Amino acid sequence: MTHTRDELPSAAAPAEKASDAALARVLDVVARRRAECEERRQVPRDVIAVFKEAGIYRAATPRQFGGEPLPPGRFLKIVERISAVDASAGWVASFGSSLMYLAALPPDTQAELYANGPDVVFAAGLYPVQPAEHVAGGYRLAGRWKFASGCLGADVLGVGITAGQDRAGRPRTALLRPEQVEIAENWQVIGLRGTGSHDLVVDGAVVPERWTFVRGAPPTLDDPLYRYPTVPYAAQVLAAVALGVARAALDQVISEGGRASHTGGPVAADRASYRISVARAEAQLRSVRAFFHDITEEVWQTVERGDPATSHQASLLRLASAHAAKASFEVVRDAYHLAGIRAIADDSPMQRCLRDVSVIPQHAFLQETVYDGAGAVLMDAPPFPGYL
Template identity: 30%
Template sequence: MTLASETIFQASAVPAAAVRTRVSVPLRFPDGFTAEAEVMTFSGLADGKEHLLLALGEWEQALLDAAPGGIGPDGAGPLVRLHSECLTGDVFGSQRCDCGPQLREAVERIAAAGGFLLYLRQEGRGIGLYSKLDAYALQDHTAHTLALPPDVGPGRSEAKISVGYEPAARADAVASVVPAHEDMLARAQGLVPALRERAEETERLRRIPESTMAELQSAEIFHLLSPTAVGGFGMGLETYGEVVRRLARGCASTAWSAGHLIEHVWMLARWPREAQDEVFASGPAPLAAATGAPAGVAEKVPGGYSISGRWTFASGVMHSEWALLAAQHGAVRLQCLVPLAEVEVLDVWQTAGLRGTGSNDILAEGLFVPEHRALDWELLAAEENPGSELHLDPLIHTPMGALLNMVAPAAALGSAEYAVELFGELMMVRKVKHTAEARQADSPLAQVRYAQAYGLVGTARLHWQEAVGVVSASHARRPAAMTDRERSQYRLSLALSGEASAAAVRVVMAGSGGSVHRLAHPLQRIQRDVNVLMNHAALAGDPILEQAGRGLLGLGFTVPSF
């Protein structure tokens, strides 16, 4: 590779990439302007997309001029522009943007001075062609689209267009750089070693340690499902589920709490504008606990409602500033949004597993809830909810129940994967009493046991992916609501995934000896956590199998909430 091409390679800010082809392409624009470009393609780009580099004018001389001791008049170096692909503007000459004219002017100026144009294959700065046209459709109906930051290069899905909503207190912070799916998973995976180190502390504290919360915040984990219009990432179900699964490889309690806190941000984004202006005023990821078991009682009073009740299993309550509480008002089930400072948190979370979640009770008596912070649950849970009129993020249309069942099986799967990993390490060093082998791994029976556990985790993973696929497929259509058959498929697949995960952990524990039952050993914690997870409604086998069977046979559900 020549010095010049090496320098281009470095200028592209993707050190792992390499030039794969170089070809001369004559350019001609609609106004008759022409230029000669040397177009380069790459292998090894971080995001796997087909980004292009167009070298224009005397680019080699411009690079030499910029080098130490170069002979250029000012040492400014080559001109460089990052340009996101815009089919409507670049190709069709759309008058709704100035991308085409920007591209034309950039090529002319760069060709005159010598330099490079990086043409990024990320339509609409990463939102895709259809979503960009959706934004145009909203503009036709008087909604506005918000400003975006400049492109910053390949390897990341750049800031998405935020459409139709600008919180009153967030006008200066509505644009954000959205990480790619793999980047978000890498962030979660990077937290795993520290989560493992703090798992015992998490259990002892019966809540997530502040150091772990700080790391989750730093990694922007809670931004994952937050709408792009408020500075969040607006990512999809696949990324959400995989992040929870990876966190569970470190600590199931942390994965459980973080998973629900992420999900609750998404729930807050479904509320009307006035409520969203309050909760998103301090940033894109307000933390809220949510519980509906059992529902409290709501009485209508001037300006709103008075609610009373004791709510259990308030996951995330130890780290939240808001609480989402179910309350029954006659035949209508309401969800009430209240500041956590206005309720009492009861320290009752003493459990065998998932001890670190701190899912304590919430108590309120005669608490006033303004009208705008009380919403019919059926409206909130529906595909067409108030937030879907404010945000373009596709997941905002997903019916509420589709995400509420995802955390438990994701946490069980990640925990089982961690258990099999520990089992493999243990087998390589453990000497089993009353056997001839120097280590357990040399025993044919132990090898069979490990293969069985490994295979069960693989089965759990396939069922999990099947469930995620069923829900994700509904995002691509309107209406997004799943059919009875699809609901049966995804609930059944999640239940079978959890069952296989639990079976893998049982196989591991049966073959790991008595020492793993010491409280200091992570395998006993995994076993207890998974046992508790299997009693969650998302994984309770008997009712799920019954209702799934009815749905698959076309008999209809006898439990409406299934």
């Protein structure tokens, strides 16, 4: 039983039907390969190729370079769908949105970046931000950066440097070719194992100035997508992974409600406590998801008509994301308890849902401090530095 499938109507346009068929293929491949992704601690390149074929990595590429920019609400639902099958695959797919950042590069640099096509996989390890040496025409880099999700399948890699910070103190990102970077495969974690979020190591590579940008800086090309708040969107695509995992976990306990107990006790669905817990979790998940997508659509309509998103709107995007991650974890935790002893088995999807979703609220974009920043903005007080 499923509850959040945004199915296309029967009168959908041919292009939409083709897109839906491509997504169906992605979901099928991910379902067949998710155990392999977990074991290898990466989404393999041939799976990334399927993502590319489905347009996931051109969803934020400029139109003039062959991209097909998607409205955020539509892309977020794609991430949810993939994440309901496998969180790591959804996490890696979510970075199809990160080419928004690269819209701040000079147009000629972007033309070179997309010279071989619009389907470019960008992965970055931005922290800890490292100093870079100014040299003729650019920066000389040396250091080690953490959490570069999807780096083993990336076409271009980014690292954070302090040189050339903007007035708000936001670090600059330097782009490198994979051959300029050593990937230190050290992703040994409890959840989201398939994201391959390894360290990046650079030793003396020189990056020209025109291949650097400040994340969140104004784009050099115009499209409604590039007017959407960049950093809040980066939080949203990660929160969408949590929503997908929560949906999968809740669907699991709903579908198992008719199973007999190992101890011979009452069928779960015959117990009031089970029914009450399922209903509460369903209400919680649907409520937080409604807030998440409602503010997404509001902000999209604002930027699509040519107006800038307000600081209040950008803050609500961040609040909705952090709250979605927190609530999704709570839903999965409750589903895990409802699942009983079966949930502890290695082959149980429930234990993996719990491991994966527990990682997501730990991300810096989604931690409890976001509530502090959002509360400040709601009361017209200055939020903490870097919040917006």
